[in-house]
Amino acid sequence: xxxxxxxxxxxxxxxxxxxxxxxxxxxxxxxxxxxxxxxxxxxxxxxxxxxxxxxxxxxxxxxxxxxxxxxxxxxxxxxxxxxxxxxxxxxxxxxxxxxxxxxxxxxxxxxxxxxxxxxxxxxxxxxxxxxxxxxxxxxxxxxxxxxxxxxxxxxxxxxxxxxxxxxxxxxxxxxxxxxxxxxxxxxxxxxxxxxxxxxxxxxxxxxxxxxxxxxxxxxxxxxxxxxxxxxxxxxxxxxxxxxxxxxxxxxxxxxxxxxxxxxxxxxxxxxxxxxxxxxxxxxxxxxxxxxxxxxxxxxxxxxxxxxxxxxxxxxxxxxxxxxxxxxxxxxxxxxxxxxxxxxxxxxxxxxxxxxxxxxxx
Amino acid sequence: xxxxxxxxxxxxxxxxxxxxxxxxxxxxxxxxxxxxxxxxxxxxxxxxxxxxxxxxxxxxxxxxxxxxxxxxxxxxxxxxxxxxxxxxxxxxxxxxxxxxxxxxxxxxxxxxxxxxxxxxxxxxxxxxxxxxxxxxxxxxxxxxxxxxxxxxxxxxxxxxxxxxxxxxxxxxxxxxxxxxxxxxxxxxxxxxxxxxxxxxxxxxxxxxxxxxxx
Numbered sequence: 347x348x349x350x351x352x353x354x355x356x357x358x359x360x361x362x363x364x365x366x367x368x369x370x371x372x373x374x375x376x377x378x379x380x381x382x383x384x385x386x387x388x389x390x391x392x393x394x395x396x397x398x399x400x401x402x403x404x405x406x407x408x409x410x411x412x413x414x415x416x417x418x419x420x421x422x423x424x425x426x427x428x429x430x431x432x433x434x435x436x437x438x439x440x441x442x443x444x445x446x447x448x449x450x451x452x453x454x455x456x457x458x459x460x461x462x463x464x465x466x467x468x469x470x471x472x473x474x475x476x477x478x479x480x481x482x483x484x485x486x487x488x489x490x491x492x493x494x495x496x497x498x499x500x501x502x503x504x505x506x507x508x509x510x511x512x513x514x515x516x517x518x519x520x521x522x523x524x525x526x527x528x529x530x531x532x533x534x535x536x537x538x539x540x541x542x543x544x545x546x547x548x549x550x551x552x553x554x555x556x557x558x559x560x561x562x563x564x565x566x567x568x569x570x571x572x573x574x575x576x577x578x579x580x581x582x583x584x585x586x587x588x589x590x591x592x593x594x595x596x597x598x599x600x601x602x603x604x605x606x607x608x609x610x611x612x613x614x615x616x617x618x619x620x621x622x623x624x625x626x627x628x629x630x631x632x633x634x635x636x637x638x639x640x641x642x643x644x645x646x647x648x649x650x651x652x653x654x655x656x657x658x659x660x661x662x663x664x665x666x667x668x669x670x671x672x673x674x675x676x677x678x679x680x681x682x683x684x685x686x687x688x689x690x691x692x693x694x695x696x697x698x699x700x701x702x703x704x705x706x707x
Numbered sequence: 708x709x710x711x712x713x714x715x716x717x718x719x720x721x722x723x724x725x726x727x728x729x730x731x732x733x734x735x736x737x738x739x740x741x742x743x744x745x746x747x748x749x750x751x752x753x754x755x756x757x758x759x760x761x762x763x764x765x766x767x768x769x770x771x772x773x774x775x776x777x778x779x780x781x782x783x784x785x786x787x788x789x790x791x792x793x794x795x796x797x798x799x800x801x802x803x804x805x806x807x808x809x810x811x812x813x814x815x816x817x818x819x820x821x822x823x824x825x826x827x828x829x830x831x832x833x834x835x836x837x838x839x840x841x842x843x844x845x846x847x848x849x850x851x852x853x854x855x856x857x858x859x860x861x862x863x864x865x866x867x868x869x870x871x872x873x874x875x876x877x878x879x880x881x882x883x884x885x886x887x888x889x890x891x892x893x894x895x896x897x898x899x900x901x902x903x904x905x906x907x908x909x910x911x912x913x914x915x916x917x918x919x920x921x
Contacts, residue, residue, distance in 0.1 A: 393822055394821075394822075395818050395821065395822070420821070420826075421818070421821040421822050422821050422822075422823075422824050422825055422826050423824070424822075426822060427822065427823075428818075428819065428822040430815055430818070430819060432813075432815055434813070434815045434816050434818065434819035435819075436816060436819075436820075436834060437816075437838070438837050438838055447820070447823050447825075447833075448823035448824050489823070490822075490823075493823065493824065
């Protein structure tokens, strides 16, 4: 059976070369990778807001791009819904007018059904500026889904939301997917989103899809595939979760880390910490109370300058950690390879991946 | 004064639609399209603000009076010249306002409209134009006031012929020359009122533009 979406696009942007190939069925795919890896650009190429230098995109049997070949279907005729990172709700239109935008004028009833599906019926005459962050997300989802697209693309739409709200919206998104059968491609750099939402994860690194694997393999300790090696970004450790000393702790080969109290379940797990969440502590400056429990000592192995970010490899208890620090303040720290440093992580920035995460969304 | 008032109204009747169409199109082009020579076009559009009206008038006089084909149209010192003259100094105001308005519209909103099935024209009429509308109206109010008050360029290419090309500002000039200060005052009060009204309108639009978008 041929895939629902079969896409291979490449585009050169200055020194950056994007070369992505994605194939998926009517499922939820997650495009996961660090900032600047080309995830959002891939979405723009898929939905027709950017032109590839070359490529081939087929969706539901329709050819959307064939270059060379001269086929380029514009965004307006692709039947691909998009929820943008900033949501892009039309500020001069009410909730109802926003949802009605992609429908015919006489389809007000259908727009109202969608507004009801996302539980916004009470607010359909309000303007986006009168809504909360979570409500705006719902409206953006309803607007993108109302025309029943062949594919829904989401570009980190929940990035500005906190834990519980984020979990609720993920749950709603899965429910909408089950009800409509519309396949979803979701872009994120939060590993919890990938685990909680996806059927399949596409890892993206430096403009290329470095690996594709079913989401089960992310948390399956028996899996032969080492996620860390595939991605080459982030800090992923195996360990165990246990309660003690009035908190929930993750014990790994190199020590213990305090986790967010909201984390339930105990036993074997993996913890993922994004490099930008590992904070370098300034010497002779009191440590923030949230950072204090997780202070670790290490030695700088290497520093790589990546645009506005310094990527620092630090050896902590025989394990290598990736740390990203803004370039402008890194210079002020005056750190060199081989020097000792102190780092820490806020408990809420540690993502725990377990089998129960998948079922528990 | 009635004749001058009527001619000024006729000039506005011609210039307001032209300012709206030309100013909006040029403003949109400068805000949204990248093309070779864009900076040059922008400078050229703004140039009338920096040049003295007599210089502008002189060049227009040469263009309308000497350029082949245009010369044959016989536009000089006629109503069409009186209607055309205020466009030059007023157009930059409209273009700048339109350009700022279109730049203030988040391109992400236009992209969202495209993914929802809108073609380029529909994106403009349903998203870009309504969101930039207050800027456009403010620009139109200011540029119309400037067009109504034009003196130098009109005098240079349309002359000061009562009943044919004499607009209100030229009427005031003639009345002052004839030491008929009362008539000059009446016309001046009228123009001052129009100027204040257009500024009040602009301020009101600026205030409202943030109400729903805040």
